Amino acid sequence: MKKNIQKAYCAVDYAFQRIGGKYKGRILWVLREGCLRYGELNRAVVGITPKMLTQTLKELEADKLIIRKVYLEVPPKVEYSLTDTGMELIPFISQMRSWGEKRMSAS
């Protein structure tokens, strides 16, 4: 029922809405080698505030790119990790980083 041409272009939009923004790419990237706790993410993603971290994590979780695992302990412990879908994006982000690094040093 959808117009094929529009759908084709919207796929770019769709993808960028999910990994665009200021922190999504960086969060996915630091999670590439395994799960991290909230506080660890807060330190790994330099400059992010708790508000933006929580907000971004919720969006990534809603898009099924990361998994939020809560341990019912005291003190509280929450771990975040990539889903299979999220891992599919790592090669792409890796290439973007390479491109960005090359461009940054060139200019």
Place this chain on the structure above:
Amino acid sequence: MKKNIQKAYCAVDYAFQRIGGKYKGRILWVLREGCLRYGELNRAVVGITPKMLTQTLKELEADKLIIRKVYLEVPPKVEYSLTDTGMELIPFISQMRSWGEKRMSAS
């Protein structure tokens, strides 16, 4: 050094600031097979307004991802095409589209 660590993460930022936004990816994508005129772009990128088209084209040109070529004719003629740097991004955008299409049909 701290500088290196920050630079590493910022490369993701750097790249996304250049191809993020609502239309940059789509404009680069439609230019992948050759140059297009302003009016052609306006029709190819469905839904974009002249204001956003002009604004986005200027940003892409400033980042040296596209080239703006003006023909001194009447009526006026302006053609936009990818630079080598811009062409380097096409494989990434292609991957993004594939990923986006897969995800869109999955959900």
Place this chain on the structure above:
DNA sequence: CGGTATCCGCCGAGATACTG
């Protein structure tokens, strides 16, 4: 044809403080 010029709403993001 290939743009500008306004006006404006929305929301991503920062700063700061507080909580179970």
Place this chain on the structure above:
DNA sequence: CAGTATCTCGGCGGATACCG
């Protein structure tokens, strides 16, 4: 430790009209 709660602001993007 792992988050909320407000307040604020810039700017992205939409709508519309006009120009050389």
